[in-house]
Amino acid sequence: MRRGCRFAAVAAAIALVALAAVVWVIPWCREVVALEENPDAMVPSMVYMLCHSRRLWLSGVWGTLSVSVLGTVTGFVLAVGLVFLRINAPGRRDSRPLRFAKSTGVDLVKLYVTIFRGTPMMVQAAIVYYAGFNIVRSAMPNASITEVNQRWSFFMAALLTVSLNSAAYLVEVLRGGVGALNRGQREAAVSLGFSNWQTMIKVIFPQAVRNSLPSIGNELVNNIKGTSVLTIIGYTELMFATSSVAGFYYKYLANYLTAAVIYLILTLSLTWLLETSMRRIGIAQKEIAA
Numbered sequence: 418m419r420r421g422c423r424f425a426a427v428a429a430a431i432a433l434v435a436l437a438a439v440v441w442v443i444p445w446c447r448e449v450v451a452l453e454e455n456p457d458a459m460v461p462s463m464v465y466m467l468c469h470s471r472r473l474w475l476s477g478v479w480g481t482l483s484v485s486v487l488g489t490v491t492g493f494v495l496a497v498g499l500v501f502l503r504i505n506a507p508g509r510r511d512s513r514p515l516r517f518a519k520s521t522g523v524d525l526v527k528l529y530v531t532i533f534r535g536t537p538m539m540v541q542a543a544i545v546y547y548a549g550f551n552i553v554r555s556a557m558p559n560a561s562i563t564e565v566n567q568r569w570s571f572f573m574a575a576l577l578t579v580s581l582n583s584a585a586y587l588v589e590v591l592r593g594g595v596g597a598l599n600r601g602q603r604e605a606a607v608s609l610g611f612s613n614w615q616t617m618i619k620v621i622f623p624q625a626v627r628n629s630l631p632s633i634g635n636e637l638v639n640n641i642k643g644t645s646v647l648t649i650i651g652y653t654e655l656m657f658a659t660s661s662v663a664g665f666y667y668k669y670l671a672n673y674l675t676a677a678v679i680y681l682i683l684t685l686s687l688t689w690l691l692e693t694s695m696r697r698i699g700i701a702q703k704e705i706a707a
Contacts, residue, residue, distance in 0.1 A: 455666055462671045470662045477658025478679065484572065484647070484654065485640040488579025493633060495580060496587035497626075501617060502526050503592055526588065533585035539646035541582060546574035546650040571652040579644065583636055590632045594625035634691040641683050655679060 449461045450468045467474060503526040507516035533541065546569075553569040554560070560568075598621060606616040626633075645656035655676060663672035 455668070459671055459674075462668055463675050466662055466666055466668065466672060467675055470658075470665070473658045473661060474655075474675075474679070476653055477655040478683070480572075480575075480652065480654040480657070481641060481644050481683070484575045484579055484652070485637060485644055488576055488644075489583050489633070489637045489640055491576070491580035492583025492636075493587055495584040496591055497622065499526050499529070499584060499588045500591040500595065503588060504595055530585045530588055533582055534589075537646070538578065538582050538643055539649055542575065542578040542647050542650050545578045545581070546571070549574055549577070571650055574650055575644070575647045575652040575654070578647065579640055582643075583640060586636055587629075587633065590629050590636070591622075591625055593632075594629035595621055597628060598624055630695060631691075634688075634695070637691070638684050638687055641687065642680060645680075 446464050446468070449456065449464045452461075452465065455465050456462050502519075502522035505519055506523060507519040511519065549569045550565060554565050557565060557568070606620045611619065644654050647654050648657040648660060651657070659672050659676040663669045666672070
């Protein structure tokens with residue numbers, strides 16, 4: 418009964434907000450947009466610049482969402498391979514070459530995680546972009562800067578940066594998910610004749626990934642906000658769009674407040690979507706931080 422009352426109250430509140438938007442907000446916004454000059458008042462100025470530069474704002478939102486989602490997915494795929502190396506410690510029964518290979522793999526993954534978790538993503542983005550630019554330019558010595566940028570685009574550098582950064586964090590997330598499982602499951606799989614690889618793929622990883630989904634969702638939400646540093650390499654994301662519009666109108670506070678509202682809408686919407694999805698598939702939900 419209480420649930421029904423709460424739902425009715427929320428629905429009524431949403432309906433009132435929607436009605437107010439139709440009756441008052443939309444006509445007011447049209448009046449502001451129709452002005453010949455950017456108004457001095459803060460909120461009207463925000464609406465004016467948002468509407469008149471909507472293509473740039475939409476391009477920035479799309480750039481943020483695309484590189485965040487693709488980077489998180491790519492980082493997750495990379496993390497699955499890295500966590501297998503990370504937890505595959507050498508055993509007593511392994512031959513010396515195999516022990517050396519496993520030990521080297523564990524050390525390399527530790528080094529990778531330490532470097533990418535211990536340095537800011539802004540610095541990583543600059544290194545990735547300029548390193549890739551120099552490599553492509555060396556391979557194309559007679560090419561112009563424009564031609565080099567066509568081969569090594571800002572999007573490629575941004576996607577690689579987010580992917581490598583996310584992988585470093587997701588390795589530890591998945592390793593924690595594997596460590597939380599009962600060791601008896603691994604022993605039971607081995608007793609059934611499963612190899613170490615089969616045990617990981619068919620028994621361990623599916624459960625570890627399921628248990629780690631809330632933390633993976635957190636990483637995606639963090640990437641929505643973290644991609645703001647990619648403006649340093651000139652990639653068109655929300656922060657780059659904000660700086661461009663602010664520089665055009667010479668109104669910085671209003672534009673940064675607009676960016677803050679857009680980031681808040683994106684993170685809250687994504688958080689709600691992730692929590693709803695996980696609740697439907699029956700995962701014990703940890704709170705996802707917006």
